[in-house]
Amino acid sequence: MLAAQVLVNAAVLGCLYACIAIGFSLVWGVLNVINLIHGSLIVLGAYLAWGLYQWTGILPWYVLVLTAPLFFGIGYLLQRLLLNRVITAPVLVTLTLTFGLDLILNNAMIYFFKADYRKLTLVPSLGSLSIGGVVVPVDRVIATAFALVLTGLLYLLLRRSRVGRAVVAVRLDRDAAVLMGVDVKSIYAIAFGLGAALAGCAGVLMALIFPISPLTSSAYLGKAFVVCVLGGLGSVSGALAGGVALALVEGIGAVVVGPSYATTLSFLLLIAFLIVRPQGLLGRKGFE
Template sequence: MMLWVQVLVNGLALGGLYACIAAGFSLIWGVLNIINILHGSLIVLGGYLAFFAHQYFGINPFLFAPIAGAITFVFGYVLQRTMINPVMGRPVLITLVLTFGLNLFLDNAMLAAFSADYRKVNLQPPLGIIELGNIIVPVDRIYATAVGLALVGGLWLLLRFTQLGRAIVAVRMDRDAAALMGIDVKWTYAIAFGLGTFMAGSAGSLLAAIFPISPVSSSGYLGKAFVICVLGGLGSIPGVVAGGFMLGVVESFGALAFGPENALTISFLLLLVLLVARPTGLFGRKGFN
C-alpha cells in the first residue's frame, strides 16, 4: 500500500511541470491552429539556456525559468512574424510541414553546437528530500511543480483578465470579426506564438534541474505535450493542469507495472483510447479551433 502511495506522490510531484510543458503547445494549437512540431526542441533549448546560465553564472534554474522563457519568447515572436505568418490560414498540412522542417533545423543546430551528450544541472548543495513518514519527495520536483503551476497560472490570468488576453481569445474565436473590431490579427498571432514559446523555454529550464537534457529528447517532450492536450482538452488551461497531473500519475504507475522504459508507451495508449472515447478531452471545448 505504501508503495502505491509513493508512486502516486511521485506522479503528482511532476504534474505542474508537465502542465508547463503542454500549456504553450495548447495555446499555439488553439489560437493559431498550428500543430507546433518545434515545441519539443524549444523545451530542450530552454534547458540548455538554464544549463549554461548555471554553469557560467551560477543562476538557479528555477529562478532562471522566466528568463529562459523571455529569450525563447523573442525567438518565437520573430519566427512567427518572418516565417510562419506568411502561411497562416493555409491548410494545416503546410504549417505542420513548416514547423517540422524548423524542428529539424533547430535540433541539428543544437546537435552541432552541444553534441548529443546528456547534460544536467547539478545544484550545489543538493536540495535533498522531504520525508513524510515512509513517503519520500524530492525537493527539486516540488520546486519544479510549484514554479510550473505559477507560470501556467500567470498565463491563465493573462488570457482571462488583460486586454491582450481578450484580444487573443477574440482572434481564437473569430479572427475576421476581431479584425473588424480593430485588433491587429498578425501581431496577436505573433504574441500568442511567443507566449507558447515562452512556456516551452520556461519548462525546459525547470526540466534541466531534474532530468538530463539532450537534443535527442525533444520528440519525447513533444509527445508528452500531445498526450496532455488530449487528456485535458484543447483550449482549457485548467484542462492542461489536470492533464499534466494525470500524465504524471499514469507514467509513474506504468513504470511500476511495466518498467520505466514503457511509461511513455502507456501514455500513448491512453491517448489513443481518449481519442476514440472522448476526442474533446476532459475539459475541452466543443468547436474549438
C-alpha cells in the first residue's frame, strides 16, 4: 500500500515539477541563459493567486488567464530591455545578471509581502479522494491537471504555430534560422516571455499546494534545474520524464533515508547524471 501511495504521490508531484521546470528549460534551450529569476517569478505568481483569492475570492485556476499575459509581458520586457544587451557575453555575465535581477525581485517581495509563510486555504476545503487506500487531496489533482494542460499547450504552440516553429528553429540552429528570415531578437524575447508566463502559471498552481514565501524561490529554482538535467534539456516530454523521475527519487528517498536529506539526494543524482548521461533521460537536440 505504501508503494502505491509513493507512486501516486510521485506522479502528481512529478507533473508539478515538470510545470515548474518547463519554462526554465525553454529559456535555457533557446537563449542559452540560465534564468536565475525563474524561482522568484514562480513565487510572484503564487502571491498573485493568494492575493486575489484573499481579496476577491477568485479561485486560483481562473487567475491563470490573467497570469499568463501579465508574466509574458514582464518576461518580454526583461529580455528586450536588459538581457538582450549581454546575450552574446560569456556565461558568467548572463548568469550574474539574472542573479542580480533575482536579488531585486526577491528583496522587493520580502519588503512588500514579508518573509512569513502564507497558505492559500480554499474555503470550503475540497477534501481528498481515497481510492483503494491511496489518498490524494483534490486540490492536488486539480493542480496536476492544470499543469498537464499548460504543458500540453506549450507543446501545441511549439509544434503547430508559426511563432512556435520559429522558436524551435532558433533553438536548433540559430544561424540557419537567421538566414531563413527569423527575427532572432524578437524570438528570444518571445521565448523568455513564454518562460516567464509558464513560471507565473506554475506559481499559481503551487499556491494551491505549498506554503508561499519569498524564501522558497531558490528551492523551486533548484528543482527546475535538476528536472532539466534529469530529463534532458529543451523538450516537453523530457521535462515530464525528469519531473516524475525527481519526484520518484525524492519519494523513495524520503521513505528510506528521511525527508531531511532531499537536497543532498537530488544533488548526488544530478552529479551522477551530468557525468554518466549528460544529455538526460530523453535528451535530444531540438524542442519538440
